[in-house]
Amino acid sequence: MFRSLPEGVRLGYRLAENFTISIVDDDPTVRDALCRLMDSADLTAEAFARAEEFLASPSRAKTTCLILDVRMPGMDGLELQRRLVASGWKVPIIFISAHADEQVRADAMQAGAVEFFEKPFSSPALLMAIRAASASLAAGPPGK
Secondary structure, X not given: OEEOOOOOOOOOOOOOOOOEEEEEOOOHHHHHHHHHHHHHOOOEEEEEOOXXXXXXXXXXXXXXXXXXXXXXXXXXXXXXXXXXXHOOOOOOEEEEEOOOOHHHHHHHHHOOOOEEEEOOEEHHHHHHXXXXXXXXXHOOOOOO
């Protein structure tokens, strides 16, 4: 799935207060691994099995970065992105997928994703993308 940080390695920087990462992936193994990675990097994360679950959650309002799978039952990640963007949501989205092609990547990036990773991916690269997302939020509050 992804290569993890070496034992004892931390991000080496502090993210903004109240920075909450929401993870939407139908694979419980991926959700658990990403939550453990976020915890190891001292980041707050909440995980959801379905896009609809995330949309209905009060956590949506406090999300400051969204890690989103492409292929899921029900609403897929690209549709969730479309709905969020159409509603004026401006929180950074990082896509992860084991089933991506160049068109899917292009569609996600054109719609405003800040990064797109194919599984397996590097944990340090994901954490750097989260850091970049945090820095983009420093310019102003997220628009949800």
